[in-house]
Amino acid sequence: MPVDPYIVLLLGTVGLAALLPARGTAADAVSGTSTAAIAFLFFLYGARLSTREALDGLRHWRLHVTVLACTFVVFPLLGLAARGLVPVFLTHPLYQGLLFLTLVPSTIQSSIAFTSIARGNVPAAICAGSFSSLVGIVATPLLAAALLGGTGGGFSADALLEIVLQLLVPFVAGQLLRRWIGGFVTRHKKGLGLVDRGSILLVVYTAFSEGVVHGIWHQVSPVRLAGLLAVEVVLLAVMLALTWYGAKALGFGREDRIAIQFAGSKKSLAAGLPMAGVLFGVHASLAVLPLMLFHQMQLMVCAVIAKRRARDGDAEESARGPRGARTEVGTGTRSG
Incomplete structure (x- = not known):
């Protein structure tokens, strides 16, 4: 299972924040x-998403409802069930971070990438990830208010407004301007991808700098960290089992099941980090620790699963023969 080089950069950023945290004017x-x-x-996200693709994706409403249910219903229920692990496996602050992890939306880029590798329904993965991110801008703060309460770090109408202004408004602006800048964004996708990753690194440095300055890291011991990893x-x-076998029970074909598994089992670091900064304040570094660990874990495991799904697909095609005599009912876009 490969270690994503970007995770190495994330860990390096955490180390930099520990050694040279931003203070005072520099922190501001x-x-x-x-x-x-x-x-x-998020402006770039909006500029990249084809409006036509989004509208076409609405036809697969069953798939999108399934992904949203996994992301904002099943995940939070599992997070609430983990409350019984406090204080044996988790401290209360780590549990708060774990519960917050279950509330954030799904990923976009990695869901698309793994669905493509596994030869699944890529258009559905694009729309599912995008819809999840949009719904999460409102759903995640509201769920945090309901489930985390006062210990969540200051949810309020102002916090919701700040998240909407920081995430949703730029996304909508990107959609509105896509007609004029969409081509440029597509042509320079690789270069602008550095902006994606650089933005997240900057948010990580900010959050962990605040944690170091306020002495939050003294609350985490190696034993507690190991317990957190085991729980995750x-x-x-x-979630990987539920999304795969649950989608089969609901009658989805293989390509749609792949999209549901990869979009419904993952959590977005890009969306979760800024939300945590708003909702948890100085405690954001401890709150996002479970999300950062889960993010690396999901990338490693899903990379292996995607390659296995691709091999299984090749085997099925070989078994059908050159004329494709057998077809799977409800596969791909038809099951939506």
């Missing part, structure tokens, strides 16, 4: 820059 400047960077990141392994395994 870094915080303002990270806010602007995340807004620009179980969480990911349960």
